[in-house]
Amino acid sequence: MGQATKRMNMIEAIRDALDVKMTEDSDVLVFGEDVGYFGGVFRATAGLQEKHGLHRCFDTPISEGGIVGIAIGMASNGLRPVAEIQFADYIYPGYDQIASEAARLRYRSNGEFSAPLTIRTPVGGGIYGGTTHSQSPEALFTHIAGLKTVIPSNPYDAKGMLITAIEDNDPVLFLEPKRLYNGPFYGDPHIPSVSWAKHELGDVPEGHYTVPFGSVRRITEGPDLTILAYGTMVWVAEAAAKEAGVQADILDLRALLPLDIEAIAESVKKTGRCLILHEATRTSGFGAELSAQVAEACFFSLEAPIVRVTGWDTPYPHAQEWAYFPGPKRVMNGIRKVMGQA
């Protein structure tokens, strides 16, 4: 392509996507708790107020229902709001506005009004956030017709997908795995973190580009099994497969809805085995949906039952964070199980 690139971590890539869109399009506004002068608790909006003005990037009251509510009003009136919910754990006061309003406005008005808004929010554990700073509530959103739910696993995708989200004419929930902000995380907190600067997906094009929703990214290719993962678990999958000595098709889903079921089915039909990973609680998690869809599409190609490796069905504990987290060991057990070795 010849587009110049720059080394960025995921926060920088997200900020760059916002900057690119705010520069291109005066309809793009960014707001949320602490996002203005201060630049956000994770620094995703640092410098945007100074560069684009107080009225383009501003602080809001601590009121997630209010944040989503004004975003709907703005979006239906022609703007492209990008709202930040400081932690996904805080999104529930805004749930009614997302589920009953943003996601249904186009439908109930038969296209007369729509809500092309983007909600960014950090998800997942790994920072000792306990029950209120670690959740992965994606399944509560993939169940909503009219909403798109996406989750990048690296800086390149984060920037391209965020630009896609802002340009999308439907509401998009953009989940940011906070443990990946600074570098890929392979699941073992005792190993010093690596930086995105040393990873090829930290090589981010400058300016405008998009990563479309609905297509998986193949992290590794292999004949032994298919591993479906998204967010932080993509990198845990890579580490666990390596350690288990298997050659896996690791698919980073990127978009949960719309889901690239064709690529998933093609891979599972090839390998005959499917391991599904997520950090969220197990029961009624998105893995259940994936498992059902894989079974429907690939049952006669399966050589072993589909296996899910997930967080436990508990709130995300504080001191026991790594006991909750589906780390490489649990994933390797899953690999052995799906390979028929357990």
Next chain:
Amino acid sequence: MTKKSNQSRLYVPEPPFRPGDTPDYSHIAVPANHSPPRPDPLCEDHETVEHATSLIRVMRFNGEAVGDWAPKLTADQKRKGLRDMMLTRAMDDRMFNMQRQGKMSFYMKSRGEEAVSVAHAMALRKDDMTFPTYRQQGILINRGAPIKEMMCQCLSNAGDRLQGKSIPVLYSFRDYGFFSVSGNLGTQMIQAVGWGMAEAYKDSDGIASAFTGEGATAEGDFHYALNFASTYRAPVILNVVNNQWAISSFQGIAAGEGETFAARGCGFGLATLRVDGNDFLAVYAATQWAAERARKGGGATLIEHFTYRKEGHSTSDDPTKYRPENEPEVWPFGDPVDRLKTHLIHIGEWDEDRHAAQAEECKVEIRNIYKEAEKMGSLSSATNVNDFTMFEQVYEELPGHLQAQVEAFKEEL
């Protein structure tokens, strides 16, 4: 007020009268002195504190319009307002009866509250976006929206511009400044604030006007709206239509009995007005004041429209189960249509014969439009909307999984 004692006991408020009681509202003092003075629309918010607890009225019951809130409306404008209210009422009556005949699943009348919607709409600019509830159909009537299309929406027939996606009365008319009505109550107050913020961001002088019943002021969304409207000085009008009843719950359940709904705005630093919602001229005046304030950068106003829901909540409701049958008649603020009629007669611009003729004319007009609408089908007829349209407008483009479901649905047929 309830007795105070030295012991806390669980208190559950009850309305003064229940079925079987003889309702007596003589304790509600209808203010004879017409309301607090009209301040400059760009006054400080605290200058409207007394307006939150008193009542802005213009028309005396004898039809005389007095006080500095009396709006400068021509007789033609007033007659237009009267006709719009009568047309709204005629349509409500017709649609209610047609629901009873099984032509539609549901209907909601606005009898008794027509001034709130019609006078409010008349005092706004046509491009100001309203975020109504299901009881402001008078806005559409006032703005000249096609009545046949409204009816077709209720009938869920081939002429329904929403293609059967919404229940009756949850209209959407963007071209008439009428935001898609949500059936989830209270949610749209905060959206209107966002709409107004967008207007301000675009340097437009357009404003938004949002409605909720008094019952849904208990939702968080109402408080979000007041808070954000205050923080960002959003050009919006936040209307609470206090019609006394939220289905079967009297207004004391929503907010306790101590304070008015308008007073909720004082703590947020908003301008607050409480207006006799059965007084067409007062609703017009209060709206005009709030609209000017919003348009000129003065920020939001919370208006409580004090009125009375004369009929059931909807066709699914029977109000005689929870309130005295004759309560609507003894409600001390009269009827908005009668009161504007009395005023017009008082100033020599109307008479009983013309009024009776106009009532008949509205009835006939509605009947004729309805006949045309029903030719396009009804919920109970075979010619309603195409089932496949249910897959459309979930997203802008049909995603793969829904495409697969369209195919699966074809196999059912």
